[in-house]
Amino acid sequence: MRSNTLYLVVPCYNEEEVLHKTAEVLSDKLLRLIAAGKASPKSRILFVNDGSKDKTWKIIYELTRKNEIFAGLSFSRNYGHQSAILAGMMAAREKADAVVTVDADLQQDIEALDQFLDCYQKGCEIVYGVRNDRDTDGFFKKMTAGAFYRLMHLLGCRTITNHADYRLMSKKALNALAEFKETNLFLRGLIPTMGFASDIVYFDVKEREAGQSKYTLKKMLTLAVDGITSMSTRPLQLIVVLGFLTFLFSICLFISCIVDWANGQVVAGWTTTVASTCLIGGMTLLSQGIIGEYIGKIYMESKGRPRYIVDSMILRDGGEEQTEVTDERTN
Numbered sequence: 001m002r003s004n005t006l007y008l009v010v011p012c013y014n015e016e017e018v019l020h021k022t023a024e025v026l027s028d029k030l031l032r033l034i035a036a037g038k039a040s041p042k043s044r045i046l047f048v049n050d051g052s053k054d055k056t057w058k059i060i061y062e063l064t065r066k067n068e069i070f071a072g073l074s075f076s077r078n079y080g081h082q083s084a085i086l087a088g089m090m091a092a093r094e095k096a097d098a099v100v101t102v103d104a105d106l107q108q109d110i111e112a113l114d115q116f117l118d119c120y121q122k123g124c125e126i127v128y129g130v131r132n133d134r135d136t137d138g139f140f141k142k143m144t145a146g147a148f149y150r151l152m153h154l155l156g157c158r159t160i161t162n163h164a165d166y167r168l169m170s171k172k173a174l175n176a177l178a179e180f181k182e183t184n185l186f187l188r189g190l191i192p193t194m195g196f197a198s199d200i201v202y203f204d205v206k207e208r209e210a211g212q213s214k215y216t217l218k219k220m221l222t223l224a225v226d227g228i229t230s231m232s233t234r235p236l237q238l239i240v241v242l243g244f245l246t247f248l249f250s251i252c253l254f255i256s257c258i259v260d261w262a263n264g265q266v267v268a269g270w271t272t273t274v275a276s277t278c279l280i281g282g283m284t285l286l287s288q289g290i291i292g293e294y295i296g297k298i299y300m301e302s303k304g305r306p307r308y309i310v311d312s313m314i315l316r317d318g319g320e321e322q323t324e325v326t327d328e329r330t331n
Ligand code: UDP
Pocket: 010, 011, 012, 013, 014, 015, 050, 078, 079, 080, 081, 084, 102, 103, 104, 105, 107, 212, 213, 214, 215, 219
């Protein structure tokens, strides 16, 4: 049997409404896993406070006082969901044999943990949680998510459809993940490229226990653009194709103009002129925008700034408390 100290990493952004309930449900589940011998008594629940503006960190702090099964990590500001789960996984990796990342809102069925651990015991280094359906999502989320996965596949990214970030990773997989130093982080796309023995566990999605979704449209768009630009350079290749087609079109137009001129027909084609200017102008701007997006990403990567800054960390491990102020750098 593989050693099984399990850390649940829970990203939290303004989750004061749901956090007490989450702590209760998760600790109940973890204690049952410990009692069944599926997880070691050293297992923990690590809440990552992603720069919340409400009482989230206060609640996490109080939870760690009451029960040493809870641990907490707090960012200096809001860095986003991807950074929060990365920080949690990196903080847990030394102590844990396996880490499961799970949302704070209890939407992901926590009972699936048994299957996650079974797969881990069978030798999987990564276990992906995939949602059975999207019935609990609104029409807009369903459509945008569907379009996003289709686009990712079209652009050649190996994302797992309907897998969000509910996933188990073993210590070995986490150590491999730590080698990836990129600032532009899209874990859902990155982790499947790592290889390793892996499996999929299907789970049901529930309604959010309390509070509103913390993924605003802006955050979703940023994630989508980050996902595409971090995983694929195909948009740049498409620009080359577009440029080539435009070039062919211009040559045809040029030849037609010469023929018209030779025939003595002076073209009164104002509409054609304006339309083609607008078309070419629009395509040029779009292409420049896409290239600019990549250059921006290169610029940010070249700076090698920290992906997140940890303000404080509380982890009680067998009586002795560790409270640290650390700064996790990319390089
Ligand atoms: N979250 C985060 N930082 C953010 C936004 C969200 O840590 O900037 C967390 C949030 O607290 C939750 C998880 O990411 O635990 C998923 O967010 P949410 O449930 O709001 O997204 P949805 O399920 O609506 O896609």
